[in-house]
Amino acid sequence: MRKFKEFIIEKLILLCGLASIFFVALIFLFLLKEGIALFKYVGIGEFLFGKKWYPISEPPQLGILPLILGSIMVTLGAAVISIPIGIACAVYIAEVAPSKFKEALKAGIELLAAIPSVVLGFIGMVTLVPWIKQVFNIPTGLTALSGSIMLAFMAMPTIVSIAEDAFYSVPKTYKEGALALGATHWQTIYKVLIPASSSGILAAVMLGIGRVIGETMAVMMITGNAAVIPKTLMQPVRTLTATIAAEMGEAVVGSEHYFALFAVGIVLFVISFFINVVADLFLHQKKV
Amino acid sequence: MVKISVKNLNIWFDSTQALKDVSLDIYANEILSIIGPANSGKTTFLRTLNRLNELERQFRMEGAVDYDGVDIHSLDTQILRKKTGMVFALPLPLPLSIFDNVAYGSRMHGIKDKKILLEIVEKALKEAYLWDEVKDRLSTSAFKLSGGQQQRLCIARTLAVGPEVILFDEPCSGLDPISTAKVEQAMILLKETYTIVLVTNNVKQAARVGTRTAFFLSGEMVEIDKTERIFTAPADDRTNDYIEGKFG
Numbered sequence: 001m002r003k004f005k006e007f008i009i010e011k012l013i014l015l016c017g018l019a020s021i022f023f024v025a026l027i028f029l030f031l032l033k034e035g036i037a038l039f040k041y042v043g044i045g046e047f048l049f050g051k052k053w054y055p056i057s058e059p060p061q062l063g064i065l066p067l068i069l070g071s072i073m074v075t076l077g078a079a080v081i082s083i084p085i086g087i088a089c090a091v092y093i094a095e096v097a098p099s100k101f102k103e104a105l106k107a108g109i110e111l112l113a114a115i116p117s118v119v120l121g122f123i124g125m126v127t128l129v130p131w132i133k134q135v136f137n138i139p140t141g142l143t144a145l146s147g148s149i150m151l152a153f154m155a156m157p158t159i160v161s162i163a164e165d166a167f168y169s170v171p172k173t174y175k176e177g178a179l180a181l182g183a184t185h186w187q188t189i190y191k192v193l194i195p196a197s198s199s200g201i202l203a204a205v206m207l208g209i210g211r212v213i214g215e216t217m218a219v220m221m222i223t224g225n226a227a228v229i230p231k232t233l234m235q236p237v238r239t240l241t242a243t244i245a246a247e248m249g250e251a252v253v254g255s256e257h258y259f260a261l262f263a264v265g266i267v268l269f270v271i272s273f274f275i276n277v278v279a280d281l282f283l284h285q286k287k288v
Numbered sequence: 289m290v291k292i293s294v295k296n297l298n299i300w301f302d303s304t305q306a307l308k309d310v311s312l313d314i315y316a317n318e319i320l321s322i323i324g325p326a327n328s329g330k331t332t333f334l335r336t337l338n339r340l341n342e343l344e345r346q347f348r349m350e351g352a353v354d355y356d357g358v359d360i361h362s363l364d365t366q367i368l369r370k371k372t373g374m375v376f377a378l379p380l381p382l383p384l385s386i387f388d389n390v391a392y393g394s395r396m397h398g399i400k401d402k403k404i405l406l407e408i409v410e411k412a413l414k415e416a417y418l419w420d421e422v423k424d425r426l427s428t429s430a431f432k433l434s435g436g437q438q439q440r441l442c443i444a445r446t447l448a449v450g451p452e453v454i455l456f457d458e459p460c461s462g463l464d465p466i467s468t469a470k471v472e473q474a475m476i477l478l479k480e481t482y483t484i485v486l487v488t489n490n491v492k493q494a495a496r497v498g499t500r501t502a503f504f505l506s507g508e509m510v511e512i513d514k515t516e517r518i519f520t521a522p523a524d525d526r527t528n529d530y531i532e533g534k535f536g
Contacts, residue, residue, distance in 0.1 A: 175343075179343070182369040187396055
């Protein structure tokens with residue numbers, strides 16, 4: 001009887017494990033099936049590098065280059081803001097902060113991660129957007145820059161907490177060795193701790209960027225959603241994610257537009273898969 | 289001449305007392321060996337001298353440590369640590385070439401001139417008794433060296449910064465007898481120029497290289513005397529028992 005119980009439990013757990021793989025595979029297959037159907041109508045090159053996204057004109061023009069560039073621009077902007085701040089913050093928490101303040105900071109950063117993106121988007125819309133409009137004296141504050149700033153807030157918790165773990169995993173002897181040679185605290189951080197934890201820091205950066213690329217709600221609310229090829233950060237842009245979210249509801253099932261949105265989903269999937277793989281490689285890299 | 293003078297040193301980590309009222313003088317150009325079983329406070333004592341203990345959060349200290357007659361707490365920490373180099377139990381080469389490893393500290397302290405660096409590196413490697421073994425391959429990775437060579441490389445790295453005192457924290461605990469002998473030979477040569485404090489688990493090593501030997505037990509210094517005297521006629525029975533291997 002006990003053996004039977006063991007058997008049942010083991011198989012149940014196995015089933016749960018398999019289920020997660022099964023669902024991922026299903027989702028992927030569905031995405032692939034719906035997305036690939038598009039290429040009956042539009043060539044893959046035309047789709048990826050076409051400069052015009054007019055899905056409901058007749059005939060529809062389905063080039064996603066503006067969307068890809070929009071995503072890249074917002075992501076790069078967010079990366080430029082969040083990476084230095086995030087890493088500096090991790091250094092401060094891991095190395096400099098007195099223990100009480102450290103706890104408060106960590107709690108604060110976790111809280112930042114807990115804010116729903118729609119709330120961040122909303123706050124950005126009523127505070128950041130008018131501010132940017134006024135400061136740069138441009139017709140609208142709904143720009144790539146606004147999106148980058150808000151997304152930087154969302155990437156920061158990931159970057160800080162993973163980079164911080166990377167710092168803690170550096171053997172204490174490295175730090176002591178540097179200090180015993182007469183290095184200052186900053187020299188120790190800059191020349192020993194950061195190089196020694198570089199793979200972890202890179203992984204933190206990649207995961208932060210992964211989060212930014214996949215983010216939808218906040219960018220949709222504050223980047224202006226104009227599907228044109230952006231020339232500066234001060235222009236409205238539309239990202240891949242926002243396009244799917246905004247248009248899926250009105251696309252006719254089975255139309256070219258509908259398939260095109262799935263194809264956009266494949267592009268996104270490939271990008272974030274690639275980023276995650278790279279992050280994983282860094283995270284599990286053996287130190288020589 | 290007294291190089292470092294320790295008076296009534298008490299150290300606590302949190303509520304545990306690691307050192308109890310230790311007073312001793314370290315003379316210039318001697319090798320002072322500190323022996324004692326695990327948890328006797330000998331490493332804590334060593335790390336007090338270059339203020340490395342103060343990295344621990346719950347560290348508390350009473351008493352005075354004077355370096356050349358000046359309280360170490362009134363010296364700049366970086367300068368103190370430059371003057372008192374430390375060699376750790378495990379060799380810790382950096383993932384750089386042999387040359388860059390030795391030049392690391394000097395570069396950090398702002399020396400950039402290639403010629404000067406080369407002189408410093410050569411002198412340090414010679415003093416660490418390693419020059420002849422590596423002079424033809426200074427640009428190869430330090431990881432290619434054997435354990436004993438790596439440890440002597442670390443000694444050279446410490447010397448390159450220009451210390452006056454060198455603290456050895458069980459430098460041979462991971463080495464084979466032949467490598468150990470080479471490190472010991474280096475220490476005896478270094479004594480001419482530097483003051484050496486050697487913490488060791490190996491009683492015989494203290495007997496071989498120490499000018500004087502101190503015996504620590506449970507945070508107290510039981511006795512300190514000339515090495516020959518400690519090993520032939522120690523004043524305290526506990527010292528005798530430890531040396532003869534009755535506990536430890």
